Amino acid sequence: MSTAPDAKLAQDTAPLSGAEIVLKALAEQGVDVIFGYPGGAVLPIYDALFQQNSVRHILVRAEAGAVHAAEGYARSTGKVGVVLVTSGPGATNAVTGLVDALMDSIPLVCLTGQVPTHLIGNDAFQEADTTGITRPATKHNYLVKDVKNLSKTIHEAFHVARSGRPGPVVIDLPKDVLMAKTEYAPAPAKAHPTYAPRTEPDQKAIAQAVDLMLGAKRPILYTGGGIINSGPDASAALIELAHLTGFPTTSTLMGLGAMPASDPLFLGMLGMHGTYEANLTMHGCDVMVNLGARFDDRVTGRLNAFSPNSKKIHADIDPSSINKNVRVDVPVVGDAGKIVRAMIAEWKRRVAAGAKPDKKALADWWTQIEQWRKRDCLAYMRSTDIVKPQYALERLQALTAHRDDVFISTEVGQHQMWAAQFMKFQKPNRWMTSGGLGTMGYGLPAAMGVQIAHPDALCIDVAGEASILMNIQELSTIVQYRLPVKTFILNNQYMGMVRQWQELLHGSRYSESYMDALPDFVKLAEAFGCVGLRATKVSEVDDVIKEMIAVKRPVVVDMCVDQKENCFPMIPSGAAHNEMILGPSDKQPGTGGGNGGKGPISEEGMVLV
Amino acid sequence: MPHTPAAIERHTIAVIVDNEPGVLARVIGLFSGRGYNIESLTVAETDAAKHQSRITVVTTGTPMVIEQIKAQLDRLVPVHRVSDLTQEGAHVARELALVKVISKGNERVEALRIADIFRAKAIDSTIGSFVFEITGSGEKIDAFVNLMVPLGLAEVSRTGIVAIARGETRM
Numbered sequence: 076m077s078t079a080p081d082a083k084l085a086q087d088t089a090p091l092s093g094a095e096i097v098l099k100a101l102a103e104q105g106v107d108v109i110f111g112y113p114g115g116a117v118l119p120i121y122d123a124l125f126q127q128n129s130v131r132h133i134l135v136r137a138e139a140g141a142v143h144a145a146e147g148y149a150r151s152t153g154k155v156g157v158v159l160v161t162s163g164p165g166a167t168n169a170v171t172g173l174v175d176a177l178m179d180s181i182p183l184v185c186l187t188g189q190v191p192t193h194l195i196g197n198d199a200f201q202e203a204d205t206t207g208i209t210r211p212a213t214k215h216n217y218l219v220k221d222v223k224n225l226s227k228t229i230h231e232a233f234h235v236a237r238s239g240r241p242g243p244v245v246i247d248l249p250k251d252v253l254m255a256k257t258e259y260a261p262a263p264a265k266a267h268p269t270y271a272p273r274t275e276p277d278q279k280a281i282a283q284a285v286d287l288m289l290g291a292k293r294p295i296l297y298t299g300g301g302i303i304n305s306g307p308d309a310s311a312a313l314i315e316l317a318h319l320t321g322f323p324t325t326s327t328l329m330g331l332g333a334m335p336a337s338d339p340l341f342l343g344m345l346g347m348h349g350t351y352e353a354n355l356t357m358h359g360c361d362v363m364v365n366l367g368a369r370f371d372d373r374v375t376g377r378l379n380a381f382s383p384n385s386k387k388i389h390a391d392i393d394p395s396s397i398n399k400n401v402r403v404d405v406p407v408v409g410d411a412g413k414i415v416r417a418m419i420a421e422w423k424r425r426v427a428a429g430a431k432p433d434k435k436a437l438a439d440w441w442t443q444i445e446q447w448r449k450r451d452c453l454a455y456m457r458s459t460d461i462v463k464p465q466y467a468l469e470r471l472q473a474l475t476a477h478r479d480d481v482f483i484s485t486e487v488g489q490h491q492m493w494a495a496q497f498m499k500f501q502k503p504n505r506w507m508t509s510g511g512l513g514t515m516g517y518g519l520p521a522a523m524g525v526q527i528a529h530p531d532a533l534c535i536d537v538a539g540e541a542s543i544l545m546n547i548q549e550l551s552t553i554v555q556y557r558l559p560v561k562t563f564i565l566n567n568q569y570m571g572m573v574r575q576w577q578e579l580l581h582g583s584r585y586s587e588s589y590m591d592a593l594p595d596f597v598k599l600a601e602a603f604g605c606v607g608l609r610a611t612k613v614s615e616v617d618d619v620i621k622e623m624i625a626v627k628r629p630v631v632v633d634m635c636v637d638q639k640e641n642c643f644p645m646i647p648s649g650a651a652h653n654e655m656i657l658g659p660s661d662k663q664p665g666t667g668g669g670n671g672g673k674g675p676i677s678e679e680g681m682v683l684v
Numbered sequence: 685m686p687h688t689p690a691a692i693e694r695h696t697i698a699v700i701v702d703n704e705p706g707v708l709a710r711v712i713g714l715f716s717g718r719g720y721n722i723e724s725l726t727v728a729e730t731d732a733a734k735h736q737s738r739i740t741v742v743t744t745g746t747p748m749v750i751e752q753i754k755a756q757l758d759r760l761v762p763v764h765r766v767s768d769l770t771q772e773g774a775h776v777a778r779e780l781a782l783v784k785v786i787s788k789g790n791e792r793v794e795a796l797r798i799a800d801i802f803r804a805k806a807i808d809s810t811i812g813s814f815v816f817e818i819t820g821s822g823e824k825i826d827a828f829v830n831l832m833v834p835l836g837l838a839e840v841s842r843t844g845i846v847a848i849a850r851g852e853t854r855m
Contacts, residue, residue, distance in 0.1 A: 206706060207706075207709070210706065210709060210710060210713055211713055211717050214761070215760075215761040216706075218705065218706075235761055239759075240759075267761075269702075269764050270761050272759075393759065394755045394758065394759070395752060395755035395756045395758075395759055397755070398748055398751055398752070399752055402748070
């Protein structure tokens with residue numbers, strides 16, 4: 076998913092200022108939009124920006140918003156997202172977003188201003204050790220001390236950001252470097268002398284993997300964000316592999332959309348709030364095929380009880396993901412899409428040569444899976460009056476299902492898990508969420524970035540009232556650029572996931588998880604220049620959602636939902652996949668949770684996050 | 685797997701890196717950030733023309749952790765090659781130490797005699813002191829330093845381990 080450098084842009088060789096070089100390099104890298112916020116150290120870039128037309132700048136209201144917007148842009152387009160912030164506080168405000176992008180493998184280039192080189196280390200005004208602070212927050216970072224290295228560094232940064240396992244790259248730019256002049260150097264044919272991560276899988280490893288798959292009696296495909304990052308063809312290949320083999324398929328939070336939710340082979344999301352059928356299929360399988368997922372602790376639950384009787388195949392582009400949390404039998408290093416394509420070819424070759432997958436065993440496995448499916452694990456107590464959050468999302472799903480251009484982002488918490496469960500993603504790159512880092516405040520700026528990339532699409536941030544307040548200022552950006560972003564707040568007045576954990580783990584002592592003085596979101600929306608809508612009863616839900624979609628302006632919906640609703644199914648911390656809590660009646664000691672009648676959560680589990 | 689105790693091993697790992705600002709901080713930050721041990725770490729430029737340095741790091745951990753350390757090092761952008769000298773066959777490992785001993789009379793004579801046995805060189809001498817230069821394995825230097833304790837040991841400066849594969853193998 077690289078953006079082809081444009082050779083034409085690199086022809087004239089008159090000396091340019093560092094700031095002009097930055098913009099020329101961005102243009103050559105195919106960048107059409109950057110998200111930023113000005114300040115003293117980056118004024119030369121803002122001046123150069125003013126005098127050109129190839130790169131559009133989106134002025135955010137806080138640097139955190141710029142990074143999440145770039146993430147949303149990158150995630151929905153497959154391109155590198157670009158951020159421009161000033162030195163000191165500009166850079167430090169960007170750090171959370173950088174770590175977020177690092178954890179979720181989102182390609183970003185973040186340009187940070189820096190004090191002039193002769194002042195570095197002198198505690199100058201708005202100086203921070205940006206490369207020092209962002210070293211563990213990025214895939215790689217640079218401090219450019221000589222304008223002669225500037226073009227090369229920018230081209231290299233884009234290469235690093237988008238190659239292998241994608242990630243954020245920071246380029247720290249001292250102000251004197253931005254003002255010094257030199258000749259522009261176009262992107263070299265070889266972007267980096269040595270950094271070239273392996274993408275082609277080893278054929279022997281593919282053969283071993285397909286050996287296991289052909290012999291499987293109870294297989295599962297467990298897919299992740301690696302499929303999304305590999306590009307739309309990887310999703311197409313995944314669907315082909317699933318149907319070729321007939322294997323049940325589940326996905327991590329980050330991988331949703333790679334396999335259409337409507338596909339009969341798709342079991343829904345797995346993990347802590349995954350479906351009963353997905354988790355029990357993982358627990359009981361004999362061959363697990365992990366395609367671009369990383370055995371995250373939200374997925375595995377208790378490690379020594381994780382899928383205890385399976386042979387495990389792990390396809391990952393990052394060799395350090397292999398055998399990190401879970402020891403696997405067949406590691407395959409490479410691009411997830413290429414690996415899936417190679418598996419398809421090998422499977423076909425072997426079947427043509429007479430190999431016979433165990434169809435009887437697979438049919439029995441599906442019979443078992445259908446039994447699990449019948450538990451209808453996402454069922455919830457219906458109400459005719461009070462709005463259940465699940466109901467609001469079910470209606471949002473139903474009223475948007477006919478559209479092909481729906482992009483959903485979320486904040487972090489209960490609403491995020493309900494969105495993952497109830498929104499039915501049919502395509503990749505339609506789902507923007509903070510998975511690894513769990514950053515509240517991600518969703519609104521992310522939706523803004525998505526809307527910039529897809530101006531006519533329906534971009535909805537499914538939010539909670541607590542998360543939305545963390546980056547609410549971006550409503551102002553949304554209004555400035557006339558972005559018809561929809562903010563869909565499931566307002567239960569609690570930090571719902573915190574409240575849920577306090578209920579389950581801390582004797583229902585709701586310490587500091589209730590917000591007593593929330594703003595009136597309708598008036599707040601209007602103050603920003605958005606349309607504010609509210610629903611408090613079941614009978615109002617459909618009308619509000621329809622109006623939200625119909626209005627061609629930014630809309631904030633205050634969906635007042637049941638304050639006490641919990642998100643199920645749930646694998647409690649420290650429990651195994653077959654120890655799920657399925658619903659409210661399951662959480663009394665001894666009635667479920669599978670923890671030897673001691674209640675759902677063990678002492679060891681409480682320590683875990 | 686966690687939960688099944690695995691033996692802790694000591695490995696000597698050589699890493700070829702671009703000699704650029706911050707590269708050592710990246711390596712050290714990786715170890716501290718992920719909770720790996722560093723027993724010894726040395727670094728110096730080894731190829732001025734290519735601006736490359738060689739880092740030798742001695743670390744301990746379970747086999748799974750050692751594998752992680754190597755994979756994590758290898759994915760750093762300025763890292764060219766990672767070589768596990770302990771795993772990849774025989775290697776030689778040496779350390780250099782400067783040992784200052786301050787003493788008089790018999791103790792001074794005995795210090796010089798033991799230095800001779802260890803093939804340590806006196807590279808600085810005053811009426812009341814010696815500075816010995818000694819190279820060898822870490823254990824040999826430990827033994828020498830321990831013997832110097834009652835003989836007026838004042839100060840020790842050690843380089844940490846450098847190592848290289850035996851024979852014709854090259855990184």
